[in-house]
Amino acid sequence: xxxxxxxxxxxxxxxxxxxxxxxxxxxxxxxxxxxxxxxxxxxxxxxxxxxxxxxxxxxxxxxxxxxxxxxxxxxxxxxxxxxxxxxxxxxxxxxxxxxxxxxxxxxxxxxxxxxxxxxxxxxxxxxxxxxxxxxxxxxxxxxxxxxxxxxxxxxxxxxxxxxxxxxxxxxxxxxxxxxxxxxxxxxxxxxxxxxxxxxxxxxxxxxxxxxxxxxxxxxxxxxxxxxxxxxxxxxxxxxxxxxxxxxxxxxxxxxxxxxxxxxxxxxxxxxxxxxxxxxxxxxxxxxxxxxxxxxxxxxxxxxxxxxxxxxxxxxxxxxxxxxxxxxxxx
Amino acid sequence: xxxxxxxxxxxxxxxxxxxxxxxxxxxxxxxxxxxxxxxxxxxxxxxxxxxxxxxxxxxxxxxxxxxxxxxxxxxxxxxxxxxxxxxxxxxxxxxxxxxxxxxxxxxxxxxxxxxxxxxxxxxxxxxxxxxxxxxxxxxxxxxxxxxxxxxxxxxxxxxxxxxxxxxxxxxxxxxxxxxxxxxxxxxxxxxxxxxxxxxxxxxxxxxxxxxxxxxxxxxxxxxxxxxxxxxxxxxxxxxxxxxxxxxxxxxxxxxxxxxxxxxxxxxxxxxxxxxxxxxxxxxxxxxxxxxxxxxxxxxxxxxxxxxxxxxxxxxxxxxxxxxxxxxxxxxx
Amino acid sequence: xxxxxxxxxxxxxxxxxxxxxxxxxxxxxxxxxxxxxxxxxxxxxxxxxxxxxxxxxxxxxxxxxxxxxxxxxxxxxxxxxxxxxxxxxxxxxxxxxxxxxxxxxxxxxxxxxxxxxxxxxxxxxxxxxxxxxxxxxxxxxxxxxxxxxxxxxxxxxxxxxxxxxxxxxxxxxxxxxxxxxxxxxxxxxxxxxxxxxxxxxxxxxxxxxxxxxxxxxxxxxxxxxxxxxxxxxxxxxxxxxxxxxxxxxxxxxxxxxxxxxxxxxxxxxxxxxxxxxxxxxxxxxxxxxx
Ligand SMILES: Nc1ncnc2c1ncn2[C@@H]1O[C@H](COP(=O)(O)OP(=O)(O)OP(=O)(O)O)[C@@H](O)[C@H]1O
Ligand SMILES: Nc1ncnc2c1ncn2[C@@H]1O[C@H](COP(=O)(O)OP(=O)(O)OP(=O)(O)O)[C@@H](O)[C@H]1O
Ligand SMILES: [Mg+2]
Ligand SMILES: [Mg+2]
Numbered sequence: 001x002x003x004x005x006x007x008x009x010x011x012x013x014x015x016x017x018x019x020x021x022x023x024x025x026x027x028x029x030x031x032x033x034x035x036x037x038x039x040x041x042x043x044x045x046x047x048x049x050x051x052x053x054x055x056x057x058x059x060x061x062x063x064x065x066x067x068x069x070x071x072x073x074x075x076x077x078x079x080x081x082x083x084x085x086x087x088x089x090x091x092x093x094x095x096x097x098x099x100x101x102x103x104x105x106x107x108x109x110x111x112x113x114x115x116x117x118x119x120x121x122x123x124x125x126x127x128x129x130x131x132x133x134x135x136x137x138x139x140x141x142x143x144x145x146x147x148x149x150x151x152x153x154x155x156x157x158x159x160x161x162x163x164x165x166x167x168x169x170x171x172x173x174x175x176x177x178x179x180x181x182x183x184x185x186x187x188x189x190x191x192x193x194x195x196x197x198x199x200x201x202x203x204x205x206x207x208x209x210x211x212x213x214x215x216x217x218x219x220x221x222x223x224x225x226x227x228x229x230x231x232x233x234x235x236x237x238x239x240x241x242x243x244x245x246x247x248x249x250x251x252x253x254x255x256x257x258x259x260x261x262x263x264x265x266x267x268x269x270x271x272x273x274x275x276x277x278x279x280x281x282x283x284x285x286x287x288x289x290x291x292x293x294x295x296x297x298x299x300x301x302x303x304x305x306x307x308x309x310x311x312x313x314x315x316x317x318x319x320x321x322x323x324x325x326x327x328x329x330x
Numbered sequence: 331x332x333x334x335x336x337x338x339x340x341x342x343x344x345x346x347x348x349x350x351x352x353x354x355x356x357x358x359x360x361x362x363x364x365x366x367x368x369x370x371x372x373x374x375x376x377x378x379x380x381x382x383x384x385x386x387x388x389x390x391x392x393x394x395x396x397x398x399x400x401x402x403x404x405x406x407x408x409x410x411x412x413x414x415x416x417x418x419x420x421x422x423x424x425x426x427x428x429x430x431x432x433x434x435x436x437x438x439x440x441x442x443x444x445x446x447x448x449x450x451x452x453x454x455x456x457x458x459x460x461x462x463x464x465x466x467x468x469x470x471x472x473x474x475x476x477x478x479x480x481x482x483x484x485x486x487x488x489x490x491x492x493x494x495x496x497x498x499x500x501x502x503x504x505x506x507x508x509x510x511x512x513x514x515x516x517x518x519x520x521x522x523x524x525x526x527x528x529x530x531x532x533x534x535x536x537x538x539x540x541x542x543x544x545x546x547x548x549x550x551x552x553x554x555x556x557x558x559x560x561x562x563x564x565x566x567x568x569x570x571x572x573x574x575x576x577x578x579x580x581x582x583x584x585x586x587x588x589x590x591x592x593x594x595x596x597x598x599x600x601x602x603x604x605x606x607x608x609x610x611x612x613x614x615x616x617x618x619x620x621x622x623x624x625x626x627x628x629x630x631x632x633x634x635x636x637x638x639x640x641x642x643x644x645x646x647x648x649x650x651x652x653x654x655x656x657x658x659x660x661x662x
Numbered sequence: 663x664x665x666x667x668x669x670x671x672x673x674x675x676x677x678x679x680x681x682x683x684x685x686x687x688x689x690x691x692x693x694x695x696x697x698x699x700x701x702x703x704x705x706x707x708x709x710x711x712x713x714x715x716x717x718x719x720x721x722x723x724x725x726x727x728x729x730x731x732x733x734x735x736x737x738x739x740x741x742x743x744x745x746x747x748x749x750x751x752x753x754x755x756x757x758x759x760x761x762x763x764x765x766x767x768x769x770x771x772x773x774x775x776x777x778x779x780x781x782x783x784x785x786x787x788x789x790x791x792x793x794x795x796x797x798x799x800x801x802x803x804x805x806x807x808x809x810x811x812x813x814x815x816x817x818x819x820x821x822x823x824x825x826x827x828x829x830x831x832x833x834x835x836x837x838x839x840x841x842x843x844x845x846x847x848x849x850x851x852x853x854x855x856x857x858x859x860x861x862x863x864x865x866x867x868x869x870x871x872x873x874x875x876x877x878x879x880x881x882x883x884x885x886x887x888x889x890x891x892x893x894x895x896x897x898x899x900x901x902x903x904x905x906x907x908x909x910x911x912x913x914x915x916x917x918x919x920x921x922x923x924x925x926x927x928x929x930x931x932x933x934x935x936x937x938x939x940x941x942x943x944x945x946x947x948x949x950x951x952x
Contacts, residue, residue, distance in 0.1 A: 018683050043517040044488070158606045188379035188544065188607065193588035193600035215517065218590030222598060241594040259522040261551040263574075263589050269529070270551065272522035276487050394846050418852035426850050434843035438865040447861070448851035498847065 005209045006032040006055070006177055011069035013050050013059060022280040024050050026233045026288075027068070029306075032177070037203065037210040039224030039241070041217065041256075043277065046230045048213045052179045055211070056090055057081075073177065091122055095170040097163070099182040104166060105154040111165055112150030115172070122173045137168040141198050160191035164198060171202055178203060179211045184219065196223055217260050221245055226312070229253050232277055232288040238306070239313040249315040252289045287317070295319055332406065333367035334506045334538040335391065335424070340364045340400035342386050346611065358611050360386040361397075362562035366540075368506065371532065373539040375553030375570075377546055377585070379607055383562045384542045388508045391540070392424055393417065405505070422452055425499035429511040431491035435483040442479040445469070445497045452502065468497045472527060489520035496527065506538045513548060525552055546585055550574060555647065558582050561618045562610055568641070568649035578640055578651040580623050617654065629654050683945045690941030696934030704750040713741035715748040715901040724917050734919040736910070738899070745901035746923055752902050753931065756813070756886045757879040760821045765875045768828020773863045775829070776836025778855065787833065790826035798823040798885055799892075806894045813902070816895035820885050824878060831874055835867040869946035873939055880935035887928055903928050 013025040025047045032038045040048050053059050055071055057078060071078040073093060081089060098104045106114055115137070116130040125133065131150070138146035141164040154162055163183060170178055183199065184192040200223050203210050212224055220227055220241065227244050229237040229252065237250040248254045258271035275292035284290050286301040293300070299318045307320040342361040361383040368374045376384050390397040393409065402409050409420050428434035435444055445468060446461040448454075455461045466476035472493040483491055492512060499507050509528065513521040529552060532539060543549050549556055550570060557567035558579065566579040577583050587602040605622045608614055614621050620630040638656040641649035684690045703710065713731075719739035727734045733742035775786040802819035809815050839845065839862065848858050887904025889895035896902035898909060903924040910921030 018686075043519065160606050189546075189588045190379065190584055190603045191606060193590075193602055194604070196590070197599075197601035216590065217518070217592040221592045221594040222590040222600060224594075245592065245594050256519060257592070259518045260592050261522070261525070261547045263547045263550060263586065263591060269526050270522035272526060273519040276489070389846075392850050394849060418854075421850055421852045424850070426847065428843040428847065430843060434847055436842075436844045436862050436866065438868075439861075447848075447853070451851060451853045451857060495847075498851070502851065 002036075003034045004031050005034040005074065006030075006211070007070075007072040008051070008055070009070045009072065011051065011054060011071065012067045013047070013054060014065050014067055015063045016065070017063060020281040023283060024064075024233050024280055025054070026283070027303075028230075028233070028235050030228055030235060030238065032209055032211060033226075034176075034209055035207055036225040037200065037212050037223055039220040039227040040211065040213045040230060041215060041220055041227060042230030043215060045232075045277065045280075047233045048215075048230060049181055051230075052096070052181050052211060052213055055177075055179060056094055056096055057086060058096075091118070091175070092173055093175055094177045094179065095173065095175040096179040096181065097166045097170050097183050099185050105162060107154055109153075110150065111152055111154065111157070115150070115165070115169055118169050119172055133172070134168075137172050138165070140202065141165070141168045142194070143168075158191075159187050160195060163187060163195050167195070167199055167202065171206060171208065174206065175208060177209050177211065179213070181213045182215070183212075185214070185216070192219075199223075217257065229256070232283060233280060234288050234303075234316065235306075236289065236316045237314065240311075243310055243313050247310075249309050249313070249320060250289075250317050251293045251295055251319075255292075333369050333403075334405060335540070336367040336403040336406075337387070337391060338365050338401045338403070340387060340390055340402070341398045342383075342390055342395065343398055356611050359562050359613050360610055361390065362613070363400075364559070364562075364564055365400075366557055366564070366567070368538040368540055370505070370538050371536040372555065373532065373541050373553045375549035375556040376540060376542045376559060377544060377549050377556065378559030379544055381607065381610060382559045383610070384544075384559055385510055387559075388426065388510050388540065388542055391508065392421070392426055418452070422448075422502040423504050424506045424508070425502065425504040426508045426510060427492070427495050427499050427512045430515050431488050431495055432483070432515070434495055435491055437483055440480050440482060441465070441469070441474075441494055444483070444494060445501055448498065448502045454502070464501065465497070468500055469494075471500070471531075472497045473523075487520075488516050489523055492516065492520075492524050493527065496524075496531070500531070504537065506540070508540045508542065510542045511544065512541075514543065514545065521548070528552065546589055558585070561607065561613060563618060563652065564650075565619065565653070566649075566651045569647050572641065572645075572647075572649050576649070578649070578656065579619075579653050580625050580655070581619050584622075617652075625655060627654060680945055684941060687941050687944070689937050690945070693934050693936075693938030693941060696930060697938055700750055700931055700934065701754060703747055704754045707744075707747040707751050711741070711744035711747045713744040715745045716740060716899045724913065724920070726917070727919050733923040734917070736906075736920055737913065740899070742906075742919065742923055745906060746903070746927055748901040749903045749906065749924060750927065750931075752813075752896065752900070753883045753886065753928075756817055756820075757882045760817060760824055760882045760886075761875045761879050764821050764824035764878075765828050765871055768825045769832045769864060769867065769871050771825070772829035772832030772834075773836045773859050773867060776833035777840050777859050777863050779837075779840070783833070787830070790829050793822060794826040794830075796823060799889070799894075802889050802894045811894045811897065813890075813896045813900070816886055816889040819889070820882055824882065827878070828871065828874060831870055832867045835870055836863050839863050839866045869942075873943040873946060876935055876939035876942055880932035880939075883935075884928065884932055 008028060008030045010027045010029055011025055012027055015022045015024050028051060040051070042048055050059065054066060055078065059066065066079060073089065078089060112134060115134045119125055119130050119133055134150055135146040138149055143149055143161060143164055157165065180199065184195050187195060196219065214220060224241050227239060227241050228235050229250065231252050237244065237253050248257050255273040259273065261270055273292055278284060278288055278291060286303050290296045290300045297318065304316045304318045306314040306316050307322065309315050309320050340361055341363055344358040344360055346356045346358055364387055366374060376387065378384050386395070389395045391402055404420055404423060412420055442462060442465050446465045449461050449464065455464065462479065466479060469476055469478060474490060474493055483494065486494065513524050516524060525548065531537065541549065541552050553570050555567065555569050556573045557564050558581065560581050566582050577586055584603045587598065588600060590600065591598060603622050608621065616632045617630040617635050620626040623630065635652045635654045637650050637652050639648045640651055640656050717740060722735045722739035723737055725731055725735045731741050731743060733746060735741055771786060775783040798819050801822060802816055805815040805819050845858060845862060848862060886895055890902045890904030891908040893908065896905045898905055906924040907921045913920045
C-alpha cells in the first residue's frame with residue numbers, strides 16, 4: 001500500500017448566517033494515497049467545495065469557521081501553518097483548479113503575463129526563460145499555437161482553452177497535490193473529454209495526487225481510482241471505484257446510482273430518491289440520510305462509524321455494523 | 331399525422347454591432363435553416379453543445395425573439411403574422427419551462443400568483459377563488475401541496491422550484507411545451523424526479539414536447555425522436571432507437587463517445603474530437619463540422635452537405651443526416 | 663381572525679424577517695431610534711412645545727439655555743426649543759413629500775424606460791440627464807425669481823432634481839430585470855408590457871428605491887435647509903431649521919445656542935437617515951438574505 005499524502009481527520013466547518021449556524025462539514029475524515037486520483041462526489045451543497053477549500057485554508061472567516069479537525073499533508077498540519085508556510089504550501093505543494101476558469105483568470109492581463117507571474121513567484125526565472133517555459137507548458141496541455149495564446153486576454157479564449165491554461169498553470173510548479181473542483185462542469189461534453197484526458201495523462205506523468213471533485217458519476221467512473229461519496233456534510237462511503245460501482249452499499253449511494261440515466265439502455269421510469277436534503281442548520285443528530293432512507297431504524301439516530309465491507313471499501317451505515325467493526329485506518 | 335408545431339427553415343442571425351456608430355459589422359448565425367415538427371403526445375429531443383442555437387430555436391417558436399426567415403405553424407396556422415391580441419391567444423397554447431428554476435420565478439411573487447397569473451391576464455377565471463382552486467389542483471398534479479400557495483420561491487429547493495415552473499406552464503392547458511434544459515441546474519436524484527414527472531404528465535394529457543438539452547443521456551430517456559444540432563443547423567434526426575442503434579453523423583458519434591459512462595470497467599478514450607466548436611460568427615465554409623471531423627474529405631471543405639434519408643426502406647419515420655459520407659445513397 | 667390571517671400573510675412574514683434582521687445590526691437600530699424619535703417629536707410638537715414657536719416676547723430676547731427655555735431664545739424672544747420641534751415637522755413633511763413624489767415618478771419613469779428600451783429609453787434618459795444637470799440651487803433661484811422665494815418653490819426645485827436620481831437607479835435595475843427568464847415566462851403567458859412593468863419590474867426594484875429614498879430623505883432635508891439658509895426657501899419667522907441657522911449665524915459669536923441647536927438637529931437627522939439607509943441596503947440585498 002502506497003504512502004499517505006493527505007489526511008483529513010475529523011474536519012468540521014460551520015458557516016454562520018442570518019438564519020443560524022450551518023454545520024456544513026461534520027467530522028469528515030479522508031485520506032489520499034500518493035499518486036492516486038481521488039474522487040469526491042455528492043449533490044449540490046453537500047460540502048465538497050468547502051472541504052477542498054479547507055485544505056488550502058481558503059474558507060472565508062467569517063462567516064466560515066473550522067471548528068475541529070486536522071489536515072495533514074505529509075504529516076504536517078495545514079491548519080496550524082503560519083502565513084509564510086501557507087504561501088509555500090499553496091502553489092508549491094498544493095494547487096487548485098476551479099469550475100469557472102474565467103473567474104480565476106484576471107481579465108485585464110494577458111495569459112502570458114499571468115502565467116509568467118505565477119512561475120516567477122515560485123522559481124527564479126528571467127523573463128525569457130519564463131516565456132519558453134510557458135510555451136512548453138501550453139504545448140503539454142495540447143494548446144496549438146502556444147506563442148499566440150500567451151498574447152491573448154482570457155476572454156479571447158474558449159472555455160475549454162481557459163481550463164487548459166489553468167491546468168498548465170496549476171501543474172507548472174510541480175505540486176504534490178492538485179485539487180480540481182468540478183474542472184469540467186462548465187464545458188461541453190466533447191471539450192470535457194479532451195480536458196479530462198489531458199488532466200489524467202499529465203497528473204500520471206508527473207505523479208501528482210489529485211483530489212477530484214465532481215457530481216458526475218460518469219466522470220468519476222472514467223477518471224478516479226478511489227471515491228468518497230458525501231451527503232449533507234458527512235462522508236457516507238469510501239471505496240475503490242470499481243467496487244463502488246459494482247456494489248454500492250450505502251442506501252444513498254445505491255439511490256444515486258439508480259437515478260443516473262445511462263446512454264446505453266432505455267428505461268421507462270428512472271428511479272429517484274424521495275424527499276429532500278436536510279437543512280444544515282438543524283440536521284438530524286445521527287445519520288443525515290435518515291429521513292429519506294428506506295431502511296431507517298431507531299439506531300440511525302446515532303452517528304454510524306465507518307464500517308469495512310470489503311477490501312478498501314468503507315460505509316457509514318448501521319446496516320453494515322458488525323463485530324469486526326473497524327475504523328478506516330489507512 | 332398532423333403536427334402540433336411545424337417549424338420550417340427557421341433562420342435567425344443576430345447582427346453584431348461595433349465601432350463608434352454602432353454599425354453592423356458581422357452576423358452571428360445562431361440558427362441557420364432548421365426544420366422540425368412535433369406531433370401530439372410526442373417528444374422531440376433537441377441536443378447540441380453550448381451555443382449551437384437550441385434556445386434560439388425555442389425562443390423563436392414562442393416569438394420571444396423574431397426569426398429572420400422561415401415559418402412556424404401552430405396546428406397548421408402560421409403564427410409569424412399574428413400580432414397583439416391574436417398572438418397572446420396563440421401563446422396560451424404554447425408554453426415554456428426554463429433552465430434555471432431560480433431566476434425563472436419572480437422572487438417577489440407568491441406561488442399562487444406565479445402559477446395563477448396566466449389565468450388572470452387571459453381572463454380565464456371568474457374569481458380569485460377559482461384561480462386559487464385551480465392553482466392548488468395543479469400543484470398537487472406536479473407533486474407539491476396546496477400548503478405551498480402562499481410561499482415565495484426562495485422557500486423551496488431547486489427541484490421544487492422547477493415543479494412550480496412546470497405548473498405555471500400547464501395552467502393555460504397548452505398543446506405544446508418547450509423544455510429548455512429543465513434539469514441541467516439540478517442534481518441527478520432530483521433530475522430523475524423531474525424527468526419522471528414530465529413523462530408522466532405527457533402520458534396523461536398528450537402534450538407535444540420540444541425537449542432541449544445538451545445531455546444525450548437525458549434526451550435518450552425522455553424523447554421519441556431526437557434531432558442533433560451543430561452550429562445552427564440540424565446534422566441528424568431520427569427516432570430514438572434508430573439514432574442510438576445506428577448513429578450516422580460523425581458529430582453524433584463523437585457526442586455518444588465523449589459522454590463519460592458510469593462504468594469504471596469500461597475506460598473510454600474520452601478525447602474523441604480535437605479542437606473547439608467554432609464561433610457562429612465565423613461559420614466554416616462547406617460542412618460546418620469539417621475542421622473537427624475525423625472523416626473530413628476534400629468535398630467537405632467547400633460544399634455544404636445535403637440532407638440524406640438513410641432509413642431502411644419502409645421505415646415510418648425518416649433518418650435524416652447531413653453528411654457527405656452518405657451521398658449517392660450510401661446505406662449503412 | 664383578521665389579525666391571525668394578516669400575521670400569516672406572506673408579505674407580512676417577509677416584513678417580519680426584515681425587521682428581525684435589522685434588529686441584529688446595531689447601526690440600524692441606532693438609525694431607527696433616531697428617525698422614530700424625530701417622527702414622534704414632529705408629530706407631537708404642539709403637545710411637547712412649551713411655547714408658541716412664533717410668539718414674540720421682546721423681554722426674553724437672546725436668553726441662554728435655562729430650565730425655562732431649554733435651548734435659549736432668539737432675537738425676538740421666541741423659544742428655540744419650541745421652534746426646533748416645529749422645525750422637525752416642517753423638515754419631515756418636506757422630506758417625505760419630496761421623496762414620495764420624486765420616488766414615485768422616478769420609479770415609474772425609470773422602470774418604463776429601462777423595460778421598454780430603445781429610442782424611448784434614450785429619449786427619456788437624455789431628458790433626465792438634462793434635469794440632473796441643473797444644480798438644485800440654481801433651479802431654486804430661478805424658481806424663486808419667478809414665483810418669489812417660498813417653501814413651495816424650494817420643495818418643487820428639490821423634487822425636480824431628485825426625480826432623475828430615482829429614474830436612473832430604477833432604470834439600471836429594470837435593465838437587469840428585463841433579461842430575467844421570469845419576464846420571458848410572463849411574455850409567454852401572454853402578459854402585456856404594462857402588466858409586466860407593474861407586477862414584475864417595479865416590485866423587483868422596490869428595495870433599491872426604499873434604500874435610495876431613505877438616504878435621499880437626509881439629503882433632501884439638508885438641501886431644503888440650505889435653500890432656506892440662503893433665503894430661497896422658508897422665510898422667517900417660519901421655524902425652519904435652515905432659516906433659523908441663517909439668522910442665528912449673525913449671533914454665533916455671542917449667542918452660540920441660536921444656530922447650534924437647529925444645526926445639531928439637522929446633523930442628527932441626516933446621520934440617522936443615512937445610517938438606516940445603509941443598513942437597509944445590506945438587509946434588502948437578496949444575496950445576503952438567502
Ligand atoms: N462563503 C459561504 N458563506 C456561507 N455559506 C457557505 C459559504 N460557502 C459555502 N457555504 C455553504 O456550505 C454548504 C456547502 O457548500 P459547498 O460549496 O461546499 O457545496 P458543494 O458540495 O461544493 O456544492 P456544488 O456541487 O453546488 O458546488 C452550502 O450549504 C453552502 O450554502
Ligand atoms: N439575444 C442575442 N443577441 C446576440 N446573440 C445571441 C442572442 N441570443 C443568443 N445569441 C447567440 O446565439 C448563439 C446560439 O445561442 P443559444 O442560446 O441558442 O445556444 P444554446 O444552444 O441554447 O446554448 P446553451 O446550451 O449554452 O444554452 C450563441 O452564440 C449566442 O451567443
Ligand atoms: Mg462546489
Ligand atoms: Mg440554451
